[in-house]
Amino acid sequence: MNKNDLRVLKTKQNIHLTLTNLLKKKPLPQIKVTELCKLANINRGTFYFHYQEVGDVFKEFFEEIMMDLRESYNEPYRHTKYIEREKLDPKTVRIFHHVQKYEEFYRIILSKEVSAEYYYMLFDEIRSILVEDKYTAHLKENYLYSYSSNAIIGLIIEWYRRDFQESADEMNIHLVNILKLC
Amino acid sequence: MNKNDLRVLKTKQNIHLTLTNLLKKKPLPQIKVTELCKLANINRGTFYFHYQEVGDVFKEFFEEIMMDLRESYNEPYRHTKYIEREKLDPKTVRIFHHVQKYEEFYRIILSKEVSAEYYYMLFDEIRSILVEDKYTAHLKENYLYSYSSNAIIGLIIEWYRRDFQESADEMNIHLVNILKLC
DNA sequence: TATTTAATCGAACAATTGTATATTAACTAT
DNA sequence: ATAGTTAATATACAATTGTTCGATTAAATA
Structure with missing residues (x-):
């Protein structure tokens, strides 16, 4: 995984932004991977490619x-x-x-x-x-x-x-x- | 739920004992409700009747x-x-x-x-x-x-x-x- | 001891998790 | 501009979660 790859940068930026927004609505432990990915419009597999949780x-x-x-x-x-x-x-x-x-x-x-x-x-x-x-x-x-x-x-x-x-x-x-x- | 009921006492005692044993083998966050119940021979519904997690x-x-x-x-x-x-x-x-x-x-x-x-x-x-x-x-x-x-x-x-x-x-x-x- | 009470069970449910695989799309390097 | 690389996708899977339901059975009580 090349962290300078534009796709990686975009995906992570997207996830960061989505999590920031979600945190305004609900506490961290209630935020599910599924929910985060749905809102960020990324595949759940992509999330698990970069993170564990x-x-x-x-x-x-x-x-x-x-x-x-x-x-x-x-x-x-x-x-x-x-x-x-x-x-x-x-x-x-x-x-x-x-x-x-x-x-x-x-x-x-x-x-x-x-x-x-x-x-x-x-x-x-x-x-x-x-x-x-x-x-x-x-x-x-x-x-x-x-x-x-x-x-x-x-x-x-x-x-x-x-x-x-x-x-x-x-x-x-x-x-x-x-x-x-x- | 009557905490003096023999059934409750037995169930909880059973769960306590089983968890104590499990903790010798693996860290707390890795212990699943399903696993705990299987080892304790109690129904998963019974567990959730007493506890949340x-x-x-x-x-x-x-x-x-x-x-x-x-x-x-x-x-x-x-x-x-x-x-x-x-x-x-x-x-x-x-x-x-x-x-x-x-x-x-x-x-x-x-x-x-x-x-x-x-x-x-x-x-x-x-x-x-x-x-x-x-x-x-x-x-x-x-x-x-x-x-x-x-x-x-x-x-x-x-x-x-x-x-x-x-x-x-x-x-x-x-x-x-x-x-x-x- | 018989009757009532309620804890436990078994089974089913949708939702989430974590993982895997083949395919597609986007990016990098030359 | 092209070829090679690899991130991202769609899809499927078993496992776990959390909840609900009626049926069962053990225990409290009278």
Whole structure:
């Protein structure tokens, strides 16, 4: 399968567009291969030629989101008015702005109906960002990275469950408050 | 449906036993309703009379595990030699001993193939334990509970990925080290 | 013990899945 | 522009799912 073949590009683009539209109407686990193909006007065999299940298409969206997450983190800290530079790496908290940007995707990723795979993809991404960070690179306690990564996700879960009512900046305040308490 | 009816008890017991055996051979998502019923010698209609999917049976195991988790946490601290009483609520770290006890179940709960639902069931349980804890009851920052609960699960995820090589006591040491660093 | 209740069964149903194969159409490279 | 390649198609298949139905039978109850 040549991913530069125009037919492949068109098919995948078609599937992506159709899935995006479907996700506005129903949750990911309810979207069947049959339905997706019917709407995209492609043969079901063609779908299985490229993917194993609908979730695999979603994973391709996921890659883009994870790229933005990484970029968000590496962005210079222009928005750190609430953060005390000495006490906390301000970059960390750019994560909330990223989540806000992709809110609709995070509603899917964090919903309990989907596979846990997406959760761990997010976890791995955040963890590897923390590992590569120079601020914490000196630390020997390896468990700390999993601890911290998942702690941040804990905040995002809570935020999601409150329907993303707070702003990203307010989430930063919550994080700072917590780090003060610990 | 009367859950005290002998027939119901027998059927459920039968299904539980069969699923337990099947889980020794293959991962949860690969276990089909048809297969489970065939092995249990019950009608597929009977299964759907009690459950919606195989995962619902697993959830009944889950309830028992969560009960033990709660009990573990409320246990008096007899095993706290590594913990400095003043700095850390020692009960928290009884969680690792509980995970060790139910290791085989946590391998399923934490595997990426299953639904995220189990993860959130674990999260909710740990979170509500922390919320009800008198040590932290005075705290106003509600996000802290989600932060801390998920941080602990982060350690468990790391532990799971290292194939539970460390002992529960060693996990306590990791936790103490991390809390010292923060 | 006899009667009532309801759990279980057997069978059938449409829908979806996952796979396979031969054919057609579209693309690439020369 | 042509030939070779291969993605996409149409079609068929067995297996599983989720649901429904009346018939059966085991259990509760009086």
